[in-house]
Amino acid sequence: MPTGVAIRDVREQLFAAAERVLLRAGASGLTSRAVTEEAGVAKGVLHRHFADFDDFLAALVEDRIARLADRAEALRAAAGTGTVAGNLTDALAEIFETVAVSIVALVFARDALRERLRRTTPAGLPLLTEAGAMLAGYLRAERDLGRIAADADVDVLAPTLIGSGHLLAAGSGAPDAAELRRVVTAVLGGVVA
Incomplete structure (x- = not known):
């Protein structure tokens, strides 16, 4: 996703992506990279909204x-x-x-x-x-x-x-x-x- 493009409801988008990854890959497959890839956003987006x-x-x-x-x-x-x-x-x-x-x-x-x-x-x-x-x-x-x-x-x-x-x-x-x-x-x- 291009830098500077506003993402609506980013928290919910990331949460929904995390749930999909969790269902598909389990707790061991849930990584920040897997979540951001599933959400279709840059990895920095997650870290912009959460400390870690x-x-x-x-x-x-x-x-x-x-x-x-x-x-x-x-x-x-x-x-x-x-x-x-x-x-x-x-x-x-x-x-x-x-x-x-x-x-x-x-x-x-x-x-x-x-x-x-x-x-x-x-x-x-x-x-x-x-x-x-x-x-x-x-x-x-x-x-x-x-x-x-x-x-x-x-x-x-x-x-x-x-x-x-x-x-x-x-x-x-x-x-x-x-x-x-x-x-x-x-x-x-x-x-x-």
Whole structure:
């Protein structure tokens, strides 16, 4: 790309390129050169917007965490509609779409990235911790509506669902919807009213 040409939404363009590379080549194939080549921009563009590659990756993960906040609000608003198992299955399917699993693998693979993310997400595994909080918020709303048992421990149910969903998605891409629903139904067990 010629020097001096303005690029619209450069951050999102770079983030989208990073996700494509991550899906195609995995965490080990994700380099600043691979990202800029995929985005069709000069390598300097990434370094003009981010201090270094780990800063870029941290911003990517933080952006994806921020997107969960919007999804969390929509999920809480769904409380009282559909079925609890159906809403959770849909939420988990969205959480564990292929790129989210790849981002979690990336966080595991890069020590410097984990260290930077600890500044903004000090507990748990970034992205999965926030996804667990999203599910817990939804389960609280359903408990308040009486659709799950009043004594249901949502702070145990939510990470159990996240862990189960992650195991189904790891290594195989997005989890099978029927298998995911079966797991959600089993985890909810006797708590659904």
